[in-house]
Amino acid sequence: MSSVYQGPGQNSQFPQGPNYPVDPMAAGPAPAPVAKEKNTIGLVALVCAVIGFIFACVPGALIIGWILLPIAFILSLVGLFARGKKKGMALAALILSIVGTLVGFIVFFTVIGNAVDESFNAEPTIAPADPANQLSDQPASDADKNNDAAGGAGDSRENPLPLGTAISGSDWTATVNSVDLDATEAVIAANPFNDAPGEGQKYILADVTLTYTGDDPQGSTPWASIDYVTIDGTTISSTDNIAVAPNQLDTLTTLYGGGSVSGNIPLLVPADTADQGVLAVEPDMFTKKKFVAVK
Template sequence: MGIIGLVVAILGAIMSVVPGAAIIGWILLPIGFILGLVGLFMSGKPKGTAIAAVIVSIVGTILAMAFFVTVVGDAFDDAFNEDVTVSRADGEGASDAESADVGTPDAGSAIGSRENPAAIGDAVSGDQWEVVVNGFTRNATDQVMAANQFNDPPPVGSQYALVNLTATYIGEGSSLVDFIGVAFVTDSGNVIRSFDHAAVTPDPLEGELYSGASATGNVDLAIPEGAAGLLRLELGTFGGEVFVAVE
């Protein structure tokens, strides 16, 4: 019984870390563990193989759990972190290194990362959207306040800025441009999002687009006066992020 349990446990431990066959390992490991326990309680029989079966089953289960967590983590990253590519405004396409997923920590100085941001006019593309920052008006408080008489002034020490974008939907079906996230990240690391201080925006970026359609409009941000920083674009609900220099 101990020998059978040990063989089953070894097979389970091996199969549990084989992609596509892990479920078989999850079935075999508890069987090997149970057979090992049965062997331990059989009187008059050697206990060595039964003990080994129990130990291998436990170790195999730990390995199987670690493998499962790794696979789930990779799947989660693939689902929620899409690759972003940056095409220069001068017509030069990004290299493979430059088109890495700039939202990941190991992207280094890829174009579009915080260390090496894209520029105004560059085309930033994800799985669903292609976005171009056409311009950035740092002090647009007068324009925003004139857009609607009920707009509140920006917080003390801040001013309204306007980001003009052209967004082209390249995914399937249709989607709302509202899913594109726009934020200002100061050099000190503070993040100011477009919805942190809402106002009626002049010529806003809005609407639903089908594949191939484009829209151009403004997004307002209440940024600190005189603060240096970068724009951060998030391309869709689960899209990758990319940084754009505005100065």
Template sequence: MSQPPQNGWGQQPPSGDPYGQSSANGGYGAQGQSPHGFGAPGTGPSSANGDYGQGGAFAPSFGDGGGQGFTPQGGAPKKSYKVPILICAGCALLALLLIVVGGGIFLFARSGGEPTGGGETTTTEGGEDPTDEPTDEPTDEPSDEPSDEPTDEPSDEPTDEPSEEPAGDGSGTEDDPYALGQEFTIDDGEGGTLDVTIGEIDWDATEVVMDASSGNTEVSENQTYILVPVTVTYHGEDTAEPILLLTLDYRSEAGGTYTDEGALTPQSVIYTDTLYDGDSATWDYGIIVPSAEIESGHFTVGALFDFGGEESWVSAT
């Protein structure tokens, strides 16, 4: 059976010889002539690096010139980018250097001008301070203080004290307290007034207070209860609760201050009724006092809700 003519890898096309010709380096040896007059098939000359005439690093290429060209299998060589990168880095470094140098020159020039301004401000401030302080202080202090103090103090004190003393038994101050049994009036802090009178004091009322309630605080050996009777008359448009009207403290000459701690007495404030305009009520305060400090000192009385008012002083004897 005859075969059509064909070219193997790396083999030149058949020549015009009608009988064909095998390659001298054919991979399969000479085949003789075909009985039909065609050249025997065969392969082209093999390469030293392959069995079929193809190098290990090259692939066949088919061109238009009748011959066969070769192209490297790895493709065209890559371009190098190192040079452009180095150029850009150099330009950036140069620009940064120019900015640093320029900024340094600007700061140096600016700092060089500041000392002149700072010197001027210090000299002006230093010049003003000495002139102001000596002129103001000596002129104001001696002129004002001596003129005011001697004129005000002597004129007020002698005129006020003698005028208040003849008004009654006392004025309600610590130096001139009200007397026991003397009625005095205070503001209740809510628009009304209270007429207050403190009666005679029971300086040894421990037994009476403890008989009124066993829940009262017991006194020690050196203490005693005192009973302070108070009579109050309310004047105002509203009503008044006696338990919320007064504060009362006992101040001994020894310096102690003692107050009612809610002891129940035979005539306790919790038993009194609501007061209307013109109503009066009397109750007792039970106060624990050291036995050595009784029958001396003063009582201070104030309105519970008159936070800005002054307390009234009442003599304890």
């Protein structure tokens, strides 16, 4: 029986040679795992993402956030694909840059929406034409309390401004001088083609003065809107009916600084509650409406 030579470090149970397996006991220790290096790019991306996210939430500093967040996004991708580098900070930077961008868009559109809303709903200036024509005979302190409770004079239908109040926007001033609450005969007589009132309706006439206070050397045409709001909250516009009023207000004329035009606006309203409604007055398209009493 042949024997197998046992050299140093060899086990007799595992014959050695090119046709025999290697003795596992003779193999050296397993190599230690290589520690991943610090991801500097991921760290820079995370810092940019954090700072960009903060600025993206500040309306006045959105542009800084929009500069830093894309940079953080790109660097985070580079950090994620770097071999032998830790991925944690790069992944956090990627997520934060995406979320920050979404937040930035939300803040941006919110700011734009508020700016547009303010532009088209600027608070008008109120100037009573006749100081004696006040909202009530109460002492000033009591009247102020009532105005505050109703949200300010003219801001609600429950607390309308008196007739003769000048309502001014940026370029135009509108004043409702008076309202004729029984003008059906006058309107019908003004033009035979005017629509006759339906059952339960009648015409009223709002005598209005529009003044151009702008400084455009080319002048401007009136943009005022005068509507009637019924007691139940329904808006009635002068364009809802076809009628030419006596001394019709000319809204097509061109006025220059300080120029004004006066005339009547016909409105077809419920006959039984005509004196219980109010007028909704907007001196121009960019100014918040104010409510004016009809009597």
